Each structure stands twice: as structure tokens, then as C-alpha cells.
Amino acid sequence: MSDVILEMRNITKLFPGVKALDNVSFSVRQGEIHALVGENGAGKSTLMKVLSGVYPYGTYDGEIYYQGKECRFRDITESEKVGLVIIHQELALIPFLSVAENLFLGNERAKNGVIDWNESISETAELLERVGLHESPNTLITNMGVGKQQLVEIAKALAKEVKLLILDEPTASLNETDSEKLLELLLQFKEHGISSILISHKLSEVNKVADSITILRDGATIETLDCRNDHITEDRIIRGMVGRDMTHRFPPREKNIGEVIFEVRDWNVYHPLHEDRKVSTNVNITVRKGEVVGLSGLMGSGRTELAMSIFGHAYGTRISGKAYRNGTEVDISTIDKAIDAGIAYATEDRKAYGLVLIQQVKNNITLANLEEISTRQVINEPQEMKVTSEYRDNLNIKCSSIQQLAVNLSGGNQQKVVLSKWLFASPEILILDEPTRGIDVGAKYEIYTIINRLVSEGKGIVVISSELPEILGVCDRIYVMRDGKIVGEMPASEASQEKVMKYIMTQQEVVEQ
Amino acid sequence: MKTLSTLFKNNVREYGMLIALITVMVFFQVQTDGVLMKPVNITNLVLQNSYVITMAMGMLLIIITGGIDLSVGSVVAVIGALAGVLIVRYDVNWVLVVALSLLLGAAIGAFHGYFVAYLKIPAFIVTLAGMLIFRGLTIALLRGESVGPFPRGFQNISSGFIPDFFHYEGLHITTILIGVILSVLLIWLDFRGRKNQQKYGFEVTPFYFFVIKNIAITTAVMGLCYLMASYKGIPTVLVLLFVLITFYAFITTSSVIGRRIYAMGGNEKAARLSGVNTPRLLFYTFINMGVLASLAGLIVAARLNSSTPNAGDGMELDVIAACFIGGASPMGGVGKVIGALVGAFLIGVLNNGMSIMGVGIDWQKVVKGIVLLLAVLFDVYNKNKNA
Numbered sequence: 001m002s003d004v005i006l007e008m009r010n011i012t013k014l015f016p017g018v019k020a021l022d023n024v025s026f027s028v029r030q031g032e033i034h035a036l037v038g039e040n041g042a043g044k045s046t047l048m049k050v051l052s053g054v055y056p057y058g059t060y061d062g063e064i065y066y067q068g069k070e071c072r073f074r075d076i077t078e079s080e081k082v083g084l085v086i087i088h089q090e091l092a093l094i095p096f097l098s099v100a101e102n103l104f105l106g107n108e109r110a111k112n113g114v115i116d117w118n119e120s121i122s123e124t125a126e127l128l129e130r131v132g133l134h135e136s137p138n139t140l141i142t143n144m145g146v147g148k149q150q151l152v153e154i155a156k157a158l159a160k161e162v163k164l165l166i167l168d169e170p171t172a173s174l175n176e177t178d179s180e181k182l183l184e185l186l187l188q189f190k191e192h193g194i195s196s197i198l199i200s201h202k203l204s205e206v207n208k209v210a211d212s213i214t215i216l217r218d219g220a221t222i223e224t225l226d227c228r229n230d231h232i233t234e235d236r237i238i239r240g241m242v243g244r245d246m247t248h249r250f251p252p253r254e255k256n257i258g259e260v261i262f263e264v265r266d267w268n269v270y271h272p273l274h275e276d277r278k279v280s281t282n283v284n285i286t287v288r289k290g291e292v293v294g295l296s297g298l299m300g301s302g303r304t305e306l307a308m309s310i311f312g313h314a315y316g317t318r319i320s321g322k323a324y325r326n327g328t329e330v331d332i333s334t335i336d337k338a339i340d341a342g343i344a345y346a347t348e349d350r351k352a353y354g355l356v357l358i359q360q361v362k363n364n365i366t367l368a369n370l371e372e373i374s375t376r377q378v379i380n381e382p383q384e385m386k387v388t389s390e391y392r393d394n395l396n397i398k399c400s401s402i403q404q405l406a407v408n409l410s411g412g413n414q415q416k417v418v419l420s421k422w423l424f425a426s427p428e429i430l431i432l433d434e435p436t437r438g439i440d441v442g443a444k445y446e447i448y449t450i451i452n453r454l455v456s457e458g459k460g461i462v463v464i465s466s467e468l469p470e471i472l473g474v475c476d477r478i479y480v481m482r483d484g485k486i487v488g489e490m491p492a493s494e495a496s497q498e499k500v501m502k503y504i505m506t507q508q509e510v511v512e513q
Numbered sequence: 514m515k516t517l518s519t520l521f522k523n524n525v526r527e528y529g530m531l532i533a534l535i536t537v538m539v540f541f542q543v544q545t546d547g548v549l550m551k552p553v554n555i556t557n558l559v560l561q562n563s564y565v566i567t568m569a570m571g572m573l574l575i576i577i578t579g580g581i582d583l584s585v586g587s588v589v590a591v592i593g594a595l596a597g598v599l600i601v602r603y604d605v606n607w608v609l610v611v612a613l614s615l616l617l618g619a620a621i622g623a624f625h626g627y628f629v630a631y632l633k634i635p636a637f638i639v640t641l642a643g644m645l646i647f648r649g650l651t652i653a654l655l656r657g658e659s660v661g662p663f664p665r666g667f668q669n670i671s672s673g674f675i676p677d678f679f680h681y682e683g684l685h686i687t688t689i690l691i692g693v694i695l696s697v698l699l700i701w702l703d704f705r706g707r708k709n710q711q712k713y714g715f716e717v718t719p720f721y722f723f724v725i726k727n728i729a730i731t732t733a734v735m736g737l738c739y740l741m742a743s744y745k746g747i748p749t750v751l752v753l754l755f756v757l758i759t760f761y762a763f764i765t766t767s768s769v770i771g772r773r774i775y776a777m778g779g780n781e782k783a784a785r786l787s788g789v790n791t792p793r794l795l796f797y798t799f800i801n802m803g804v805l806a807s808l809a810g811l812i813v814a815a816r817l818n819s820s821t822p823n824a825g826d827g828m829e830l831d832v833i834a835a836c837f838i839g840g841a842s843p844m845g846g847v848g849k850v851i852g853a854l855v856g857a858f859l860i861g862v863l864n865n866g867m868s869i870m871g872v873g874i875d876w877q878k879v880v881k882g883i884v885l886l887l888a889v890l891f892d893v894y895n896k897n898k899n900a
């Protein structure tokens with residue numbers, strides 16, 4: 001068994017009232033990339049927290065063998081000492097410190113408490129070279145994009161002489177190129193004998209790099225698939241994750257598309273800080289009744305900026321252009337007015353912009369439309385309970401009660417709360433920014449079903465997504481954005497991943513006459 | 514039905530505070546040989562703490578938004594000074610001065626609010642500046658000396674009592690009557706709320722708990738009224754406090770604006786993207802604070818019967834401490850009127866009890882500091898336990 005670097009045996013972890021892990025066994029071979037997949041709440045993160053010592057020895061049952069020895073980590077420092085480093089989904093970098101300072105944080109290159117800057121800087125440069133990041137060691141983290149920050153995290157792990165790297169959803173907030181780069185890096189590490197555990201919802205990535213795949217469901221190991229010999233299809237993985245066949249990842253929908261209900265013409269937006277930088281240029285888009293419109297493009301192509309500027313000028317300055325509802329011009333210069341005009345925008349970052357996490361589910365659902373449940377500025381609480389309960393039932397929000405705090409829900413359920421909030425505001429045009437980011441396959445399907453229901457009620461939906469299969473699977477018509485411009489438009493029936501990708505990536509202005 | 518233990522667990526903060534308050538009261542009652550609960554002292558306790566409670570209502574809202582107001586002590590002073598100068602030196606009608614003072618309070622609040630809400634300067638800095646500015650203006654207005662005395666009508670703001678219509682020897686019957694009416698009203702409201710909850714099919718507390726709770730509340734209300742009735746009856750200030758507390762309890766629990774303030778404090782960006790005009794709301798909470806601080810300033814001046822340059826000095830700390838002891842979070846989004854009220858009373862009883870015992874001002878401060886720390890420690894401990 002010398003080629004097994006890590007073995008976790010019969011791990012059981014209890015939380016008050018919940019069995020988060022039920023007798024899970026999991027092993028990683030030396031020098032492989034092992035993917036850990038499963039729906040949200042399946043127990044992936046919990047398992048990794050047990051492994052890295054976030055949950056110290058004694059708070060769980062079972063044994064962990066690492067490099068042949070039994071380990072009883074009491075905290076993260078102990079697990080890092082033996083070369084086991086976890087990189088969390090939320091990056092743990094200090095924004096106003098430099099790359100070098102971050103790399104050796106808690107692990108400073110110092111003599112007698114005095115930092116040796118020369119050594120730190122030169123070692124940083126070396127590590128950055130290894131992860132393929134061309135940045136000065138003195139650059140502040142806050143001045144780098146998420147993709148680069150992710151690489152800094154990995155360099156940080158290398159600084160700790162990592163042998164087993166654990167990545168929790170590393171590409172969740174990266175665009176395709178950065179994701180690609182990161183996966184390449186993992187493959188490189190493999191060559192150098194560093195094993196990785198990759199937690200990801202993006203099955204295409206898993207398929208691309210993983211040597212084995214372990215599937216967790218409801219806190220138990222379902223199976224471990226070996227990808228070296230057989231080709232494992234995405235559908236095969238999904239079947240394991242959800243315990244049922246999902247031949248249709250996208251629920252079918254009867255199309256019933258009407259006339260144009262919303263239109264934006266000659267929309268120009270400038271960056272809020274750099275006032276001469278244009279983030280949207282002469283954008284024209286239309287949304288029809290009962291239509292799902294896709295907004296595709298790389299991260300940074302200006303999709304979110306466009307959507308937020310339309311939603312009550314929530315982003316940008318010097319905004320010009322006109323918006324029309326059913327052919328008549330509407331004023332959408334403040335969020336209040338935009339909501340009144342029947343527009344809603346469900347953010348891509350539900351934790352930072354979508355929810356008041358420390359508040360109850362019901363308070364979150366009613367926040368955008370308190371008028372509906374109040375008379376003369378006084379909230380009718382029983383009525384609020386009633387309507388929010390209806391949303392919980394209709395959207396199948398899993399919570400112990402509508403008075404549960406939003407912070408305690410899983411990602412998919414939080415997303416449904418955000419959706420409920422905007423549905424309760426009864427908009428006609430609903431802009432959904434990355435509606436399925438970081439949520440599991442089952443919840444995704446439910447979100448798609450909700451989208452279908454909304455368009456069947458005659459609403460117009462705009463979906464912004466970085467996942468091309470999602471755009472192709474859900475939308476009726478697709479706009480492609482690049483550098484703040486609409487560079488392509490096509491009906492979904494004529495679109496393919498290759499075609500959309502071509503518009504996204506082509507540097508020449510192919511479509512603009 | 515909810516069990517008692519889950520009820521306690523969900524409200525451990527409130528019950529914990531109440532138990533702490535009662536413990537402290539019992540302690541001082543014993544230590545002072547019963548002086549603490551003497552009618553005259555109870556009345557004093559209410560009068561002494563009226564301004565802290567008044568301002569705690571406004572401070573709580575600001576703290577819920579995630580801000581702070583350090584200037585209230587100085588605002589108390591400057592309003593008191595202005596009232597003194599206008600009434601005593603220029604002989605202006607005191608009713609007019611009261612109205613003017615409240616308006617000026619609103620203007621001061623708007624001044625702070627404008628910088629905080631629209632120019633995005635941290636509240637700590639803006640109100641620290643305000644603290645210096647208004648203390649300086651106070652000294653300038655008063656030319657460094659005290660101004661007084663005030664006419665009877667103005668003094669009555671804080672030292673008056675409600676009239677008695679019965680003239681019974683040794684007992685203020687009106688006060689007793691008000692106590693009875695209040696008790697009945699509270700029981701009826703609680704009963705109606707319970708019925709309403711049952712109608713909508715929500716869980717309610719067991720009936721025996723309802724009975725015990727109401728007996729306890731009635732005993733407290735009647736006991737308090739009896740004590741005050743055996744002195745001079747209900748102080749006018751208490752009526753004012755009652756109105757303020759009821760109003761702000763209502764605002765925070767049941768109004769749209771209250772809900773929005775909590776949302777803003779919990780996540781400003783999410784609230785803004787939900788159509789809440791967060792800068793305007795923040796601006797309003799500062800105006801509200803200014804009005805309440807000026808009200809407190811009038812009460813202080815009326816109680817001292819003079820305007821002094823150092824009135825309200827350090828008062829902002831008692832007010833802020835009351836909110837935090839009462840469970841408000843410095844991160845924003847959390848806090849209750851009832852908590853701030855109990856917090857204010859806890860500080861009040863500590864001040865009063867220690868003064869009666871003859872503990873010096875030095876050790877009083879030490880004790881108050883420790884209580885604040887313990888209360889917040891208790892919060893953090895509970896939060897970690899639940900996480």
C-alpha cells in the first residue's frame with residue numbers, strides 16, 4: 001500500500017441533529033488528482049475539514065492514515081506541517097499586504113523574529129515562477145484579479161512544501177482561461193509528485209484532470225470511479241451524485257414567445273472610478289415576453305456591469321441610453337424606479353449582495369417589496385409568514401422554518417431565497433446573474449424549472465452565465481459580450497458551444513459592421 | 514407547543530440580562546439596607562436615567578445601522594446651553610425654546626448624517642468631530658459659566674409629577690389607577706397576540722408560562738406604581754419615556770422603516786440592491802438621534818435647573834454601553850429596544866446602588882467597565898456555542 005498517500009477510514013462526523021458524514025472511507029494514491037464530487041451538503045467540505053484538522057481529532061469517529069502513519073491533527077498547523085494544505089473556496093489572502101507578505105504569512109522567513117526580506121522576495125519570485133504568475137512580489141493582493149489571487153494561494157501552499165493539495169471549488173469564480181491555467185498547473189504538480197484533491201461542481205473540469213473520482217451523497221461514499229482506464233461520462237457522474245438518471249439536465253419547456261416587452265437602446269456606461277473607461281458601449285438588447293435571453297461572455301466582459309447599470313444605475317457613472325417597457329420609455333435611474341418599472345436583478349454574489357445573512361429567511365424574501373405586506377408602513381407579520389411560507393413551499397426551499405437565519409442554508413437554498421425575494425417583487429423582467437453558481441446539480445435543475453415556470457407566466461428572463469452548456473440549455477436567444485460590447489446575437493437553435501466561444505474569443509470585430 | 518427550554522434558549526440574551534438586572538437589584542437592596550427600593554429612590558432612579566434611556570433609543574438605531582454617535586454628550590450640553598441663554602438671558606418663552614431646541618437637534622443630526630451618509634465619512638470620525646465642536650460651542654455660548662435658574666414650567670419637564678385627582682392621604686391614587694389600566698392593557702395585548710398566533714397556526718408558549726409571565730409583569734408594574742404612588746406619583750418624564758419606548762419598540766419590530774434599518778445594518782449592499790435608499794435611511798437615523806439628544810439636553814438642563822458647560826460630559830459612553838450591554842452588535846444588524854432599556858437600567862442601578870453604598874466614582878467606573886465586558890463576552894460565548 002505504499003502508493004497510497006492518504007487513507008481516511010470510517011469517518012463519521014455528527015453535528016447537533018445531523019449526521020454530516022456517515023462512515024465515509026476515502027483514499028488518495030500518491031501523485032494522482034482525485035476529484036471529490038457530490039451535491040451541496042453531501043459532506044465534501046466537512047470531510048476535508050476533518051482531514052485538515054479544522055475539526056480536531058476527537059470530534060469525529062474514524063481514522064486517518066497519511067503516508068502510512070495514523071494522524072490525529074488538532075488544528076490546521078499540524079496538518080500543514082506534514083504537507084497537507086487546503087485552499088478554501090473563499091480565498092484567505094490579506095488584501096492590503098503584498099504577494100510576498102501573504103505567501104509567508106504565519107511561515108515568515110525570519111531570523112530571531114526579524115524578517116529577512118531579501119530571502120522572502122527572492123523565494124516569492126521563485127514560487128511565482130513555478131505557478132506561472134508573472135507579478136512582482138511587492139504587488140498588493142487587492143490589485144490583482146481573482147484568477148491571480150488563486151495562483152498566489154497555490155504558491156502559498158508550495159511555500160509550505162505541500163505534498164497533498166486540497167482545492168475546494170478553485171475555479172468557481174474564475175473565467176475559462178484562468179480555470180484552464182489552474183488545471184494545467186495541477187497536472188504539472190502531478191508530474192512532480194504532488195497529489196491533489198479537487199472539489200468541484202464543474203464536471204467537465206473533473207473529467208479533464210481527475211485520475212479518480214469519489215462521489216459523496218448525503219454524507220456517505222457512493223463510489224470511487226477510476227478514470228485512468230475507462231472513460232467516465234458526465235452523465236455517469238451525475239447519476240452517482242443524484243442517485244437517479246438525469247438524462248435531461250435542463251427541463252423541457254414549451255415555447256410561447258410574444259412581442260418585445262423590454263428594450264435597452266444605445267446604452268453606454270463608464271467605470272465608477274476610472275471615469276474615462278467605458279464598460280458598456282452602445283449596447284442594444286431586447287427581451288420578449290416569455291423569452292429566456294442569454295448573456296454570454298467571459299468574466300470581465302462587462303455582463304454584470306451592464307446588468308447592474310440597467311438595474312437602477314446600481315453600477316457605473318455617466319450612464320446614457322434609453323430603456324423601454326412595452327414600447328414606452330421608462331425611468332430606471334434609481335433602483336427603486338427600476339423595481340417599479342418591473343425589473344429585478346438577482347446578483348451573482350448572493351452572500352455579499354443578495355442576502356442579509358444574519359436575518360431570517362422570511363425577512364430576506366420580503367425585503368424588496370415590504371409595501372406588499374404592510375399597511376401604512378406597518379408590517380403585517382402574520383401575512384408575511386403566510387406569503388413567505390408559500391414561497392418556501394413553491395420553490396422547495398429546505399429550511400427548518402422560515403424563521404431560520406439565511407446564513408444557515410446551503411448555497412442552493414440561499415439562491416432560492418434570493419429568487420423568492422425577486423419573485424415577490426413581481427417583476428416583468430428578471431435578470432439572473434449566474435443563477436446556478438456554486439450550487440449542486442439537483443438545485444440547478446430546480447432553478448431551471450423555476451425559470452421555465454416564470455416564462456410560461458409571460459415574464460422575460462435574462463440569464464447571465466459563464467457556463468456555456470447552461471446558456472445553450474436554458475436560453476431561447478443568446479447575446480455574446482466582449483469588452484463591454486455586444487459582439488454576437490443568435491437564436492439558441494443555431495448556437496453551439498464552438499460558435500459562441502468563437503465570438504467570445506475572436507479579437508477581431510467579426511460581427512460589428 | 515414550544516417547550517420552556519427552547520424558549521429560554523432562543524431568548525437567552527434577554528432573559529440573561531433580566532436575571533442580571535434582578536440579581537444586581539437584590540444585591541444592592543440587601544447591601545443598602547433597603548434604601549434602593551425606597552419610593553423616593555425609585556423615583557430618583559427613573560429621573561436619573563431618563564436621559565440615558567431617551568438617547569439609547571436613538572443610539573440603538575444608529576448602532577443597528579452599523580454606526581456610532583459619539584457626539585450626543587456634547588449635543589446635550591449645547592442644547593442645554595442654548596436653552597439657558599435664550600430663556601434666562603433673553604427671556605424667551607420656554608415653550609418656544611423647547612420647540613426651537615428640538616429643531617436645532619434635528620439640524621445637528623442632519624449635519625452629522627450628511628457627512629456620514631452622503632459623503633461616506635465614517636460615523637466614528639464625524640461624530641468625534643461633532644463631540645469637540647459642540648462642546649466648544651457650549652463653552653462659548655455660556656462664556657464658561659453656569660446659567661440659571663429656569664422658570665417653573667421648564668423645570669417641570671424633568672421634576673414634575675402627574676396630577677392626582679383623588680387627594681388620598683399618603684397614596685397617589687391616579688398612579689395606582691394608571692398601573693391597573695396598564696396591567697390590564699398589557700395582559701389583553703399579550704392574550705390577543707397569542708390568539709392571533711394560534712389563528713395562523715403558529716407555535717405558542719404553554720399556557721402556564723403565559724400565566725406566570727403575566728403575573729410577573731403585573732406584579733412588577735403594580736409594585737413600581739405602588740412605590741411611586743407612596744412618594745409623589747408618576748414623574749412626568751416617565752410618561753415621556755413610556756411614549757418613547759413604546760414608539761421605538763414599535764418602529765423596530767413592526768414598521769417598514771425599522772425592517773429596512775435592520776437590513777441595512779445586516780448587509781448594506783444587499784439592502785441597497787433590494788431598493789432600500791440606504792443613504793437616506795442612514796441620514797434619517799442621525800436626524801432622529803439629534804432630536805432625541807436635544808430632548809435629553811432639555812431634560813438634563815431642567816433637572817439641574819441650570820445650563821452648565823460640562824453637562825452631559827461622558828454621557829455618550831453610558832448610552833453606548835447601554836446598547837451594547839443590551840445585546841446590540843457593533844457590526845450592525847442586531848439589537849433590541851428592550852435590550853437597550855434593560856442595559857440602561859442595569860447601568861443606572863449600578864450607578865445608583867454604588868453611590869448609596871458610598872463607593873467612589875473611581876471604582877464605579879471600574880465596575881461599569883467590567884459589566885460591559887462581561888455582557889459582550891456572554892454574547893460572544895453564546896454565539897460560538899450556537900455556531
